[in-house]
Amino acid sequence: MNKEERNKRYLAYVSAKSPKTEVWPSLFFAFIIGGLICCFGQAVSDTLANWFPYMTETELGAWTLVVIIFITCILTGVGLFDDIARFAGAGTIVPITGFANSICSSAMEFRREGIIFGMCAKMFTVAGPVIVFGIISSIIIGVVYLFL
Amino acid sequence: MLMTYLKVFLTGGIICLIGQILIIKTKLTSARILVLFMCLGVFLEGIGVYQYVVDFGKAGATVPIIGFGRTLAKGVIKEVSTKGILGIFTGGLTATAAGIAASVIFSFFVALIFKPKTKHS
Numbered sequence: 196m197n198k199e200e201r202n203k204r205y206l207a208y209v210s211a212k213s214p215k216t217e218v219w220p221s222l223f224f225a226f227i228i229g230g231l232i233c234c235f236g237q238a239v240s241d242t243l244a245n246w247f248p249y250m251t252e253t254e255l256g257a258w259t260l261v262v263i264i265f266i267t268c269i270l271t272g273v274g275l276f277d278d279i280a281r282f283a284g285a286g287t288i289v290p291i292t293g294f295a296n297s298i299c300s301s302a303m304e305f306r307r308e309g310i311i312f313g314m315c316a317k318m319f320t321v322a323g324p325v326i327v328f329g330i331i332s333s334i335i336i337g338v339v340y341l342f343l
Numbered sequence: 344m345l346m347t348y349l350k351v352f353l354t355g356g357i358i359c360l361i362g363q364i365l366i367i368k369t370k371l372t373s374a375r376i377l378v379l380f381m382c383l384g385v386f387l388e389g390i391g392v393y394q395y396v397v398d399f400g401k402a403g404a405t406v407p408i409i410g411f412g413r414t415l416a417k418g419v420i421k422e423v424s425t426k427g428i429l430g431i432f433t434g435g436l437t438a439t440a441a442g443i444a445a446s447v448i449f450s451f452f453v454a455l456i457f458k459p460k461t462k463h464s
Contacts, residue, residue, distance in 0.1 A: 263406065264442065298446045324374055
């Protein structure tokens with residue numbers, strides 16, 4: 196069997212075996228769960244604004260993210276996050292929960308390879324690119340604004 | 344009050360919906376989705392459009408990772424105007440430090456405390 200045909204058959208095999216996502220339900224759940232997470236963020240922000248009226252909007256935003264990240268890490272730790280993420284798809288990836296979960300689950304997964312070279316080194320396998328691209332693009336914006 | 348939450352829900356939901364459509368159509372992995380949305384946020388804030396989305400959707404626009412990119416850009420723009428050239432380097436991470444530091448510290452302790460469950464399915 197030549198290489199091309201083998202590759203073709205392999206790809207057909209992979210697409211037959213890989214889990215199918217139902218298009219419409221996955222879109223529906225991504226919309227609902229994503230919306231709910233953002234509503235929760237708004238509720239946290241409103242509650243904090245009630246308790247600490249002197250807080251600026253930037254501080255409120257930062258606190259909201261910290262609270263959501265905390266809850267995400269706990270849910271990832273007890274294993275509940277994966278159950279939600281399985282049917283929510285982008286509904287949990289796109290909000291900041293996806294960022295926190297990617298760090299937390301990598302940290303947990305590589306914990307058994309040791310603290311330094313396992314957990315701490317591989318914590319950023321998914322979040323690393325986000326931070327790198329974030330810094331690079333923000334520097335580009337900074338340079339542009341410097342000359343404006 | 345209810346209207347605000349409806350707007351938040353719609354904005355957040357639609358951003359996640361776009362992400363889900365991208366996942367289905369292009370089979371992008373979640374890391375690429377995160378990078379893409381974050382860069383989009385930096386770009387949109389850079390050209391000054393995203394503030395309108397935030398005014399409309401509030402947390403619906405700041406909780407998604409686009410909001411993270413927006414915070415990066417916003418921090419850089421602010422620090423460039425106050426500190427000059429040094430602001431290019433300090434602005435972005437200063438503004439997003441809370442999110443990154445929180446993710447790192449909580450993940451660190453969660454990974455120390457909890458044992459990963461074996462993946463079923």
